[in-house]
Amino acid sequence: MKNFQTSATATTADMDLWGRTLAAQLDVASQDLGHDIGERLRVARQMALKTRPIPQRLLRHSLALQANGTLSGPPDEGLNLWRILASALPLLALVSSLMFIQAIQQDLAETDIASLDSALLLDELPPDAYTDPGFVQFLKIQLHQNARHD
Incomplete structure (x- = not known):
């Protein structure tokens, strides 16, 4: 054969x-x-x-009934404008949410630094307090306690 x-x-x-x-x-x-x-x-x-x-x-060109009971049509060939926009939408949402989180964190850090600076400028402290490594932590604790009492 x-x-x-x-x-x-x-x-x-x-x-x-x-x-x-x-x-x-x-x-x-x-x-x-x-x-x-x-x-x-x-x-x-x-x-x-x-x-x-x-x-x-x-x-x-035919419709098919899938095993899970859904009806699927013919596959769309090629990318059209709506498919491109729909695929770019999750990426756009991710980037915008990351930028929003970055802005919030930066604002919180600036607020924290400003409150520490105001506490340092308003208090009468000896010069040695500015060089103490635990002083910043002490000020943070004091600010949180004052915020609770107010």
């Missing part, structure tokens, strides 16, 4: 022609077989036709 080699340039029409030729040759060769062998061949052909893959061009 000869093997049919497909090339990259073989078209669907060529494949259909080859399939019809092969089917005709099989039909001619099966005429000399007995009835029981012919029936087994017929059943085998029917099973092969049931399991053959459906061409993509037929699937492209």
Whole structure:
């Protein structure tokens, strides 16, 4: 038996022609077989036709019921303007929310520094207090306690 080699340039029409030729040759060769062998061949052909893959061009334009009960239409080919905008929207939301968080954190840091500076300027402190590493922490604790009492 000869093997049919497909090339990259073989078209669907060529494949259909080859399939019809092969089917005709099989039909001619099966005429000399007995009835029981012919029936087994017929059943085998029917099973092969049931399991053959459906061409993509037929699937492209049909609706299909998925396993979860949803109805899916034909896939949209290419990107249109709305798809591009819809895919850019989550990125835009992420960037804007990160910028908003950055602004809030910067505002909180500036407020914290301003309250420490005002506490330092309003209190009478010895010069050694400014060089003490724990003094800033002490001022933060004092500011929080004063805020609770007010």
